[in-house]
Amino acid sequence: MTRDYSNFLPRGAYAAGSHAKLDPLQALGWHPFFAQQISVDDLSSTPPVRIVEVHRSGLHALGDDIDTVLPPRADVTVGDWLMLDPSHPRSSRVLERTSLIKRRAPGTDRQEQLIAANIDTAFIVTSCNQDFKVARLERYAALAFEARITPVIVVTKTDLVPDPQSYIDAARAVSDMIDVVALDARGDAPRTELTPWCKPGKTVAFLGSSGVGKSTLANALLESQSIETRTIREDDAKGRHTTTRRELHAMPNGCLILDTPGMRELQLTDAADGINDLFADIQDLAARCRFNDCQHETEPGCAVLEAVDEGILDAHRLGRWRKLMAEDAFNSASLAERRSRDKAFGKMVRGVKKIKDVRR
Template sequence: MIRDYSDFLPRRASDAGTHADLSPLQALGWQPFFAQQISIEELSATPPVRVVEVHRNGLHALGDGIDTTLPPRADLTVGDWLMLDSSRPRSSRVLERTSLIKRRAPGTDRQEQLIAANIDTAFIVTSCNQDFKVARLERYAALALEARMTPVIVVTKTDLVTNPQSYIDAARAVSDMIDVVALDARGDAPRTELTRWCKPGKTVAFLGSSGVGKSTLANALLESQSIATQTIREDDAKGRHTTTRRELHAMPNGCLILDTPGMRELQLTDAAEGINDLFSDVQRLAARCRFKDCQHETEPGCAVLKAIDEGALDAGRLGRWRKLMAEDAFNSASLAERRSRDKAFGKMVRGIKKLKDVRR
């Protein structure tokens, strides 16, 4: 029988004021959502642990009085909660996630790559230089919305330009549902501007290209220099890969921070809902088109094209929506086809084994 064990925890993480108020599991991000998935029998036999660090040769996991290394698994990523089976670690059950960041892995085989799980807030970091690209911000924002996280755009290095407002305005145009914070990552600004998302027991992640200041922001919140940083290349404002692995770090107040390596390529897959949420303005206009299957190209009575002609919608935004939808459809279809082939292959193998058993 599944029961809610959240009552067994001292306090809800959202109500706790300091790190000292958290239980050992709450300090790792444990929430009632996870407690509701387990039974008392499972809790006593297989205690919960969270993956806090991913290495090529294993997974570092922590729990209440537990510090262990697990064998690598393709279905696990940093931030995951699982019920630890000490005798058979590979059989440990993964708990349902509150959120999951994934992308189409680089390469031609169109595999999925899991980036992080159970993140509450995604700080999408960009900077006031050549790195700033609206299309990239939209891509990360769609990823965050699809993953059911709260996206926040953080514009850094405002001290390096004479007019940071143009960057801020462009970031705000991404979506009226997303908060935009502009700051200098050095000093006290990160702690004062980002505090409302960094609550005890919560988990936040910094996403973005290399060199935009993700690690500097993380260090400011951690009040340490535990994460290495590097300056960008002056000729093209490109960052150098400093963070090489995905790892959770604990803030003094009990919030957990994930500093991720910069991703040169972020291909969306299974993200149609996130894209539609991000481009809700386009969706609202499309609902007013004369034809339900309107492609917004040359059709009469197209509300989207009319909005572009009247200056109410930017043509570039429509083009970026089309690109993301086409990319997601292609990658998602490819993954669905691969899953179908895997299912058919498994069925064939089971049939062969069954035939061999009959012959014996």
């Protein structure tokens, strides 16, 4: 009997955050944005599945009465929705994403690495110890803004310092558009403080270094100890890699949680808009400069430099902005050049193939 998939298409009765029981796809984060990209015929022949786990050997996908492993693909990441082609799984269509977190992959070839897709909220986790670095928080925040994901900074291990307020104030100074939550991850605080962002059908991700408490926070929300945790090293407060893969976990209320491994290196690429959103204060000042192409170095009439001289803008913040913009420009240009080379090579291959076909 052919399954009736019409209830998975857009309709007025569906509302995100509804208290009604979620059907299997909605429980995986399915909502009208994805439904609008397909038809009933698509659903019948290629049912939707979501990638809930990424391994080197394959992609774990779940759907309505579907639990399967697909071949690994560089263009697919955890959180993606695919229209599963049972006959040719590697050719399954990837649906347009609501958001995509990516970075320049470690190494010298400057490839892009996809981190996660279709995330609604990114909890940027740091702790009240040597791990706390404003520059790192700004990197994660720029990444979230570029992906159009709601960033929330979570300051953990507040119980380890006499007065955590200095850490909280520094986190709030990152951007006035980002909420900051300070808590002890081991108690009930995660469930009470983070619940506003963890709604049924939503997907949240924990981002940050190893050892800051990402897995502990995830376990608190999951109301289980399903994710392994480990203590940090006492000498330098650095964490040990416990989470080794990106995997979605379901909360009791129907929210999905992505726990990610700590990233030792976070190089931005194609993130200029996210950086500008994060440093909106500098962008506002730059609009007042005398010259439209002002580089904010030594130019006369530079409103940015004047703000630094007057103590309105912190010189260190300006320096971090310059560093991120330069890094992003370098990585993005390298990627653009590689894409151009790939396009030219593909054109050459097609040309050679066409000549061979004509000769035959």
